Amino acid sequence: MIFYSTNKKTTPTSLKKATLEGLATDGGLYVPSEIPGFSEEEIELLRDAPFNDIAFAVAKKFNDGEIPDGRLGEIVENCFTFATPLVGIEPHTYIEELFNGPTLAFKDYGARFLAHLTGYFAEEDHRLITILVATSGDTGSAVAYGFKGVPNTRVVLLYPSGKVSRLQEQQLTTVGGNVTALEIDGDFDDCQRLVKQAFMDAELKQKLALTSANSINISRLIPQSFYYAWGSLQLETRHPGKKAVFSVPSGNYGNLTGGVLAKMMGFPIDHLIAGSNVNDSVTRYLEEGRYEPHPTVETLSSAMDVGNPSNFARLRYFYRDDHRAMAADISGYSVSDAETLDTIRAVYDRFGYIMDPHTAVGFRALEKFRETNKPCDEPAAILSTAHPAKFIEAIKDALDMDITLPDRLQEVLDKQKISIPMSADYRDFSSFLSKF
Ligand SMILES: *Cc1c(COP(=O)(O)O)cnc(C)c1O
Numbered sequence: 027m028i029f030y031s032t033n034k035k036t037t038p039t040s041l042k043k044a045t046l047e048g049l050a051t052d053g054g055l056y057v058p059s060e061i062p063g064f065s066e067e068e069i070e071l072l073r074d075a076p077f078n079d080i081a082f083a084v085a086k087k088f089n090d091g092e093i094p095d096g097r098l099g100e101i102v103e104n105c106f107t108f109a110t111p112l113v114g115i116e117p118h119t120y121i122e123e124l125f126n127g128p129t130l131a132f133k134d135y136g137a138r139f140l141a142h143l144t145g146y147f148a149e150e151d152h153r154l155i156t157i158l159v160a161t162s163g164d165t166g167s168a169v170a171y172g173f174k175g176v177p178n179t180r181v182v183l184l185y186p187s188g189k190v191s192r193l194q195e196q197q198l199t200t201v202g203g204n205v206t207a208l209e210i211d212g213d214f215d216d217c218q219r220l221v222k223q224a225f226m227d228a229e230l231k232q233k234l235a236l237t238s239a240n241s242i243n244i245s246r247l248i249p250q251s252f253y254y255a256w257g258s259l260q261l262e263t264r265h266p267g268k269k270a271v272f273s274v275p276s277g278n279y280g281n282l283t284g285g286v287l288a289k290m291m292g293f294p295i296d297h298l299i300a301g302s303n304v305n306d307s308v309t310r311y312l313e314e315g316r317y318e319p320h321p322t323v324e325t326l327s328s329a330m331d332v333g334n335p336s337n338f339a340r341l342r343y344f345y346r347d348d349h350r351a352m353a354a355d356i357s358g359y360s361v362s363d364a365e366t367l368d369t370i371r372a373v374y375d376r377f378g379y380i381m382d383p384h385t386a387v388g389f390r391a392l393e394k395f396r397e398t399n400k401p402c403d404e405p406a407a408i409l410s411t412a413h414p415a416k417f418i419e420a421i422k423d424a425l426d427m428d429i430t431l432p433d434r435l436q437e438v439l440d441k442q443k444i445s446i447p448m449s450a451d452y453r454d455f456s457s458f459l460s461k462f
Pocket of ligand 1: 279412
């Protein structure tokens with residue numbers, strides 16, 4: 027498979043180069059030259075297959091021989107060691123729980139696949155690759171746990187001292203092994219500036235084989251189609267003759283773009299719903315056909331506070347910049363914080379199910395879709411992007427109750443924090459890296 031940049035100014039690129047570069051040199055995002063298709067026979071063979079068989083079948087189409095099948099199969103097995111439950115709460119409504127990975131959020135799917143591919147490519151080149159990540163919290167922990175123990179890779183995380191939650195800090199600073207956490211005396215922008223400066227230092231970049239693992243990497247996008255492929259087949263088995271609707275809590279729109287890939291590949295998906303919080307540039311575009319990004323506003327669903335989502339460039343590319351084609355596949359709804367809290371409450375009262383604020387946005391968006399599109403008897407799944415225990419405060423506000431932390435989170439809180447304090451001066455950072 028060949029990959030191009032959405033800016034169309036770079037030469038065609040291999041999966042390896044696109045993965046190790048992250049962002050294309052012309053500033054665009056990598057996209058596959060074509061979206062591979064699954065024939066009806068191929069889909070029939072996958073119908074009752076386990077998650078990892080479906081993940082492998084999809085990955086194989088994007089890989090197209092660059093990684094031998096046997097190794098790709100091992101990579102998939104090493105990535106998805108946790109379950110993806112599809113929980114029915116009403117006859118036509120399901121929650122697809124994507125929060126059973128090590129950091130209890132859906133970003134584990136993308137981060138783990140990227141980590142294992144990077145490890146494979148590093149081994150092929152007989153190199154040790156260094157991943158530099160600036161984080162304000164959750165992205166960094168998904169990357170840290172993704173790369174944990176992956177041979178031929180090591181991670182340097184930069185986080186702003188005192189500006190991440192205690193749980194996030196513990197998740198960043200207790201992984202150990204090939205993951206080093208730098209506690210920067212500054213804010214998130216300082217962390218990002220330091221990482222950018224290191225990447226511009228050609229000698230350093232070459233010496234350490236620096237790469238970025240950021241959220242727009244094509245190898246984080248591809249695995250985000252696996253759980254749509256799997257989920258749509260599961261729903262079709264439970265509701266013969268029907269195609270699935272997925273409702274997706276969206277911020278940077280990587281998750282939703284994974285759904286677009288699965289639909290275009292031919293999996294039985296009828297429609298996609300994007301639920302945003304008040305950061306609604308894309309949901310408004312879907313409705314009105316005009317894209318006017320706004321400054322970011324803080325909300326309860328903080329991982330979706332993105333004023334100008336990067337993956338919008340990919341969505342435009344896949345729909346050839348045709349608003350009507352995109353709006354035929356995807357409906358967008360924005361959901362306020364008050365509606366989010368109401369939804370957490372209503373879902374708990376009706377079904378006894380506790381959902382985090384991001385998932386609640388997806389749930390409310392599905393309700394809005396059903397209010398405007400009657401009759402709608404397609405089975406629908408809301409993608410649950412985080413475990414509610416990660417957002418204890420919001421749950422307490424909505425339900426006036428404390429929820430217990432899963433053992434895995436409690437263990438992380440009990441561990442000894444190990445970080446290296448550092449100033450926000452680039453000279454300190456570069457001298458650290460040159461001895462690393
Ligand atoms: C990152 C994140 C999202 C948004 O996903 P995008 O791919 O950026 O749209 C939603 N919920 C949670 C919990 C997240 O961490």
